[in-house]
Amino acid sequence: MQKIAILFVVFSSFFVHLAHGQETTKFTPEQYIDKYHDWAVMNMKRNGVPASITLAQGMLESGNGNSRLAVEANNHFGIKCHDWTGEKVYHHDDRRNECFRKYNTVYDSYADHARFLSTRSRYAFLFELDITDYKGWARGLKKAGYATDPNYARRLIDLIERYKLYEFDEQGAGNTTWKRTKGKSSGGHVIDPYIKHEVHFNNGVRYIMVKPEDTFSSIATEFDLRDWELPKYNDLKDAGRATDYKYLYIEPKRNKAHPDHPSHVVKEGQTMFEISQIYGVKMRKLYKLNNMTEGEEPKPGERLNLRKAIKK
Incomplete structure (x- = not known):
């Protein structure tokens, strides 16, 4: 009986030590990059967010995958609940007990990050930048309010340059033309x-x-x-x-056209729907910009404003 008790203590100590070892195992920056760079490149191809930016944000926001939010909620990008209908966790951030999204897998977090940036209007201007312009993206994310840290852009750029994450942007761009088209219906x-x-x-x-x-x-x-x-x-x-x-x-159109297209001269037979599609501008915004009633159609030769509201 005494031998069994001794063995129990020995095995218990071993498993406690093993569990403790697992808890204290931390991802290094290099391990994090090696583990997740393929997903960053894949989402760059799918949604147009530079892989370098995705990886740098993941490293910074999740502490290389070691933060409580990353470990307990698979949330690597610090995305809060907003209009989220999935599972949630509460975590102290800028304020106490803020609501954050919880994901089933880390992959879901990466996919949601790409979708989050590519479908919200306040980040739309970023997609006019060259896909390899990581500095422009980093500064733009700070400008758009992704994070409150005044040094956020600098910290992202430092990570990208220290670990040469920009090399993954070249992989994501491949042989395709990645610079966004500026209001034209053909292009990248x-x-x-x-x-x-x-x-x-x-x-x-x-x-x-x-x-x-x-x-x-x-x-x-x-x-x-x-x-x-x-x-x-x-x-x-x-x-x-x-x-x-x-x-x-396959995502919401914008509230106004690109700066290269301030106005449009209506051709014979053109409808507001067609013009809305040509310039990627929401129809209701197009009506509002031109002080028109919804359902009204423009006349041939009429000049429609695509960016600034017509003066009443």
Whole structure:
């Protein structure tokens, strides 16, 4: 009986030591980069956020994956709840007990980070930058209010340059033309190995060219969208068939056109919907900019404002 008790104490001590060793094991910056750089590159191809920025933010926000938020909630980017409907955790940040998103896996955190930046209007201007302009992105994130730290941009740039994270941007860009098109309907795109459509950009907004076999449902499934999102993003009240359209936006259009396109002269037969799609501007904003009633159509030769509201 005494021998059994001794053995129990020995084994208990061993497992306590083992558990303690696991708890104190920390990711180094190099290990973090090695573990997650592929996801950063993949999301760069899918959503257009530079891989260097994703990795630097992940390293900084999660303490190289060692923070309580990262360990307990798989949240590597410090994204708060906002309109989140998933699981939540509460953590002291700028204020006590702030609500943060909780993810099932770290991969979900990376995917949500890319989606978060690419679908919110306050970050839209970043997608006009060259995809390898990590300094512009870092400063832009600070300007847009991603973090309250006054040195946030400098800290991201330091990480990118210290660990040469910009090399992953070259991988993500590959041989494709990554600089965003500025209000033009043709231009930069990238091929994602996980999807069947090339993703194009217009006015900083992602869109795809519709294929003969496409349906709204198949496109929504491919890009992880809800059924209502494609019609909403494209100002379609009566959606009809996906093949009725040459291209479809897969994220919200902007409130105004790119600075290169302050106005548009209406051609014969052009509708507000068509003009809205050409410039990647929401229809309701287009009506508001031109002091028009929703449903009203422009006349041929009329000049529409695309950026500044018409004076009443």
